[in-house]
Amino acid sequence: MEKSSNKQSMDEVQQIFDKFDKNGDGKISCKELKNVLRALGSETSTEEVKRIMAEIDKNGDGYIDPREFALFYCGGGSNGDDQSDANDLRDAFDLYDADKNGLISASELHSVLKGLGEKCSLSDCRRMIKSVDVDGDGNVNFDEFKKMMKR
Known part of the structure; x- marks a missing residue:
């Protein structure tokens, strides 16, 4: 497996x-x-x-x-520097968090993916969010994002 x-x-x-x-x-x-x-x-x-x-x-x-x-x-x-790793993760998270409210919504994810030329619907983005949304609020917070990125 x-x-x-x-x-x-x-x-x-x-x-x-x-x-x-x-x-x-x-x-x-x-x-x-x-x-x-x-x-x-x-x-x-x-x-x-x-x-x-x-x-x-x-x-x-x-x-x-x-x-x-x-x-x-x-x-x-990042040469194993934990602080640099944390900064890189925060920078990546901030790229998706367009309204800077500390959460990535399905519409923010959709907007970014569309900007990259990805062919996915808003409902596809909702499914992606749901797969990592531990607290069930319909968004991805920074802790959920970190866990997702470490997979």
Whole structure:
């Protein structure tokens, strides 16, 4: 069972990587990274994009390859610094929490996924939220988000 779960998560990582890799060349450039961050609603400066790139681009070739992306996505992107991990999680949560009320609603999730070109309905987003909504309020709070990201 563990093996199929790992395979599924690697497929998920590849799908997310492909969303970033708009030209399909097998690597993510600074420009592609900045465009995805913009689609998520984050007006990230060029300097900040370069800093993010430097953190993920372990071999220093100026691109994020699938292996580097998988390491970052699966929690290996911050050199094991717990504070940096917490900050990265908070930044990711804040990208989804458009109204800054500390909760991710189905409509906020839908808006972000639509911005990334995902084909999913609002009811699909409600189902995604329900699958991680421990307290049953119809939203994802930061604690629920952290648990979901550690799966």
